[in-house]
Amino acid sequence: MDIAVEVIETSSLGDRSYLASDGQVAVVVDPQRDIDRILALAADRGVRITHVVETHLHNDYVSGGLELSRVTGAAYVVGAGDEVGFERLAVRDGDELRTGGLSLRVLETPGHTHHHVSYTLQDATTGDVRAVFTGGSMLFGSTGRTDLLGPEHTDALTHAQYHSVRRIAAELPGSAEVLPTHGFGSFCSATPTSGHASTVEQQKTGNPALTLAEQEYVDTLLAGLEAYPAYYAHMGVINTRGPAPVDLSPPRPVDPGELRRRIRQGEWVVDLRDRTAFAAGHLAGSLAFELSTNFVTYLGWLYQYGTPLTLIGESEDQVAEARRELVRIGIDDLAGAATGELAVLADGRPLRSYPVADFAALAAARKERAIHVLDTRRNDEHAQSHVTGSQHVPLHELADRLDEIPEGELWVYCGSGYRASIAASLLDREGHQVVLINDDFDHAAESGLT
Amino acid sequence: MDIAVEVIETSSLGDRSYLASDGQVAVVVDPQRDIDRILALAADRGVRITHVVETHLHNDYVSGGLELSRVTGAAYVVGAGDEVGFERLAVRDGDELRTGGLSLRVLETPGHTHHHVSYTLQDATTGDVRAVFTGGSMLFGSTGRTDLLGPEHTDALTHAQYHSVRRIAAELPGSAEVLPTHGFGSFCSATPTSGHASTVEQQKTGNPALTLAEQEYVDTLLAGLEAYPAYYAHMGVINTRGPAPVDLSPPRPVDPGELRRRIRQGEWVVDLRDRTAFAAGHLAGSLAFELSTNFVTYLGWLYQYGTPLTLIGESEDQVAEARRELVRIGIDDLAGAATGELAVLADGRPLRSYPVADFAALAAARKERAIHVLDTRRNDEHAQSHVTGSQHVPLHELADRLDEIPEGELWVYCGSGYRASIAASLLDREGHQVVLINDDFDHAAESGLT
CATH class of the missing domain: 3.60.15.10 (Ribonuclease Z/Hydroxyacylglutathione hydrolase-like)
Structure with missing residues (x-):
């Protein structure tokens, strides 16, 4: 047989x-x-x-x-x-x-x-x-x-x-x-x-x-x-x-006005694009959840089920792939989705942006001025090793501990840059002046930061 | 292209x-x-x-x-x-x-x-x-x-x-x-x-x-x-x-006692087997809807949506095929299904049966005695041609007109035997003494009956 x-x-x-x-x-x-x-x-x-x-x-x-x-x-x-x-x-x-x-x-x-x-x-x-x-x-x-x-x-x-x-x-x-x-x-x-x-x-x-x-x-x-x-x-x-049957059909298209209104109402508008593209320009108040391997784990971890959720993707295929990931954890009802050029979606209003750096750049900058550094990794990762003098708030606790984050220039890191980019977008939404460390944590030690 | x-x-x-x-x-x-x-x-x-x-x-x-x-x-x-x-x-x-x-x-x-x-x-x-x-x-x-x-x-x-x-x-x-x-x-x-x-x-x-x-x-x-x-x-x-999603999964198995109880309560217990097999032996009170081309059309036509419906099939494959036909017209909830030997399903109680004949046999029998004949076809078919002296009750009206059907020997026909077998089972359930004419209506004329 x-x-x-x-x-x-x-x-x-x-x-x-x-x-x-x-x-x-x-x-x-x-x-x-x-x-x-x-x-x-x-x-x-x-x-x-x-x-x-x-x-x-x-x-x-x-x-x-x-x-x-x-x-x-x-x-x-x-x-x-x-x-x-x-x-x-x-x-x-x-x-x-x-x-x-x-x-x-x-x-x-x-x-x-x-x-x-x-x-x-x-x-x-x-x-x-x-x-x-x-x-x-x-x-x-x-x-x-x-x-x-x-x-x-x-x-x-x-x-x-x-x-x-x-x-x-x-x-x-x-x-x-x-x-x-x-x-x-x-x-x-x-x-x-x-x-x-x-x-x-x-x-x-x-x-x-x-x-x-x-x-x-x-x-x-x-x-x-x-x-x-x-x-x-x-x-x-x-x-x-008993789960409801799957629904992978395309979300309703939303226009720039609706995007703006939803963000203003405090809803989640999630940008699926690459984390560096997000850093270079995004809608004020939108959140960076790059559509890569860990997308659904961290979105699911931070998302309050029931909050209206709208997606921004670079293409309909990207939105479809995100929808597939989301239904796997029971996020079935999307408010809608928008695709295309960010400038068009912004409808003439200025995009927000923040710098992207690496651990070597952090080491260099620290020599010149005092910089507040935020570690967004889990407790076990932090316990093993971390950037000396950094503040530690695991990503999944950040939304509840925003009042602990000081004003001023703030460099954010994690193990690879993925979680840090989510954290950076949350902090950017609150008006913080963030720098995303988009780097592998191994490089922190190599730069003498640990 | x-x-x-x-x-x-x-x-x-x-x-x-x-x-x-x-x-x-x-x-x-x-x-x-x-x-x-x-x-x-x-x-x-x-x-x-x-x-x-x-x-x-x-x-x-x-x-x-x-x-x-x-x-x-x-x-x-x-x-x-x-x-x-x-x-x-x-x-x-x-x-x-x-x-x-x-x-x-x-x-x-x-x-x-x-x-x-x-x-x-x-x-x-x-x-x-x-x-x-x-x-x-x-x-x-x-x-x-x-x-x-x-x-x-x-x-x-x-x-x-x-x-x-x-x-x-x-x-x-x-x-x-x-x-x-x-x-x-x-x-x-x-x-x-x-x-x-x-x-x-x-x-x-x-x-x-x-x-x-x-x-x-x-x-x-x-x-x-x-x-x-x-x-x-x-x-x-x-x-x-917006239809509910399809459910083709196997119906719950029911045992002989439950079959008997459901029939006694006046529910529909539908036998999917060949119409001649049904005539040769069936559970008292069950209905003959042979699983062939017109199964779902006529079951759907006669069935009161919401009545508990149980299937009897010769195999699980036959039950699965019937379920597929039924969900196509929105009969989604089956009470259950039983498969296997009728003798086992009857649990030792006697099976009911009725004779199967053709138009030639009707012509021969009519020469010897008075026989009541029932035409179960549609009005247009009846208008074109019918067995002389037959009573006409279209199949889909039969359940409401049972009081018009006389006592005594009753031969039932349609265009092919399919609808007649359904009618025969309905009448058999009421205690009528039926004979199923399992024959093509063209043969009625050939036998000089029209």
Whole structure:
């Protein structure tokens, strides 16, 4: 039996979905909200999706599973432990799902969530175990974080996670491929993952749940947990109730007058262009969320759900791509979008701008005058190393701590320039005189700033 | 420029949808509710759908256009005249839509509905008109019916239809392909259509709106209008409000006890199997709607929307296919489905059955004894010819006229046996002693019965 498993990457969230097939029928695991990618892949391979399975109710994205199952006529498979607001095929430990030459066996693996399940993938004819879809349990050199359901559950879930990962290692052949949903930069991973493929055997020497004693694993995991995006709070609710179907259609076009009015009303008008283009010229009061890898993580982290949101993009394609990212975390209703030349969108009014610099320039400038420097990275990054004399306000706390930021020239940095550009736009909107340090933090040490 | 237009047939409704593409981008015209077929075709051809266009708010099916546009990120294009409950790109006469090498021009063609539009398809580079999507205006040798919006509008719409079809013929080159949505058995066609392809030039000699004088066309069309399926009344409402996304996922399984309880409560339990299999053995109180070409038309015609509906199928595939047909007309919520051996589903209780015969057998039996014969065809069919001495109750009136049906042996016929089998099951449920004439009506004359 020829069983193929294909990966559908969602690199902006550090997540993977899977399509496993025998050439005729297919099973989809943990699909993201934008199901068109899965549908296109299945059509391209000429396979019919008969089952859509979830390893857990996700906290970092809105699932596309419900809609995918409905559009394709597939059974929608969810662990029986979770009470949900939609029809599904509820499965328990030991249940088997068969379709064509594929068989999936359910393994209850609590830890990342209470009712998390993994699915082993077997050849239905021979029973050979090919792989295991581990969701947020066994990751590549890590495990799924255990604090997303609230601090009162974290300790118990961490112990459960340890035993779940150990159970996977004990019950499955070493040759089985490990196919996790999280990792690859996902905040759902307790610690950074390593590599892009692994077998169960390889994890035995590289996974903390398999190399450490239980309490050591628990202590290490808990000590390493850092802040996660605030938008996570909304995902469980949406996924439990049953997400509304996706809407990727183009936002309503807005004209310069409407842009101005929306900004004046304190709404979010988000500029998707390159951070240096934004620095060189932008609408007063607009916010810089460059459309690159971390766009949706940080926009979701800072955005108050329900606030009217309007996009500015350099093209309709850029707006479409941003919309795709936003619906993945349940930001469905956009007030509209504008594209084209900034000068046109400004309707004759002056654009705002601020300088862009690097750490070397900061070092040089500091020799001449006193400069206030703002570090917008997370606590763990700041604790490792930071620019001497800098003020530290993590980006996700900035909006609530604006009164701590002094007047005058203000240089803003992060690890790469991405978060700093968001912070700079927030501060620019407040009238601060900002300079964006668009540079890799490694260069701070090289410039003698740390 | 290589422009390809592909047809997506929905033969159960006599409708066509289209996918036009230049090899890179595509426009979809009048998609049915089950959008997976369109998505698979687009993926197979490797094209991106940028526009989904409607010729009108449909009265015979629930549109998949809104969901298709949302899943794909395409613009959703609807004639500006119709007030609708969703975001769309509203277009008016003369508007042009461009995508890749394709251009669509909007032609307001009222008649089938007030705000019906057609779209000419041009090569965007050369301006050459390749085809025209005529929806329910110019059909193959016919025109769309004009009485679906109520009798008070019919006369004006019929005159409008005449001028719309004439306008298409006058403004477009004779070589343009005519690509209608209705025909092919659709009740949306005023009269039966002929053929499966046509140019504008060919219609000039074969379309009543182009060969007849205006009043003659109007009189002929009005005289030919027959009853249309009652479910049409729901479609306009659903399409105007914006249809809910499709749900093709498997219905909940029901067991024999639940089947019995649902039948006892007077709910609809519909048996999808072959009409002769039903006659040979079925659950007492279940209804025969064989899953073949006319399934959804007649089920929709007789069904009271909102009544709990449970399916019995010989396989899960058969249930899935029935569900697909039902969602096309907005029957979304199924109480459940049962599959497998009837004897098992009957749970030990006796099956009911009735004899199957043909017109020759009726002729023979009539020579021996008095037999009551029921004609379940439409008025126009009955007027043309019928079995001498038969009672005539069109199928769609039967449920309201059961008190007119006498006791005793009752032979039931229609044009082919399909409608008669539905009628027989309705009468069997009431305790009548029925015989199903499963035969082509042509054989009635051959047997000397007319």
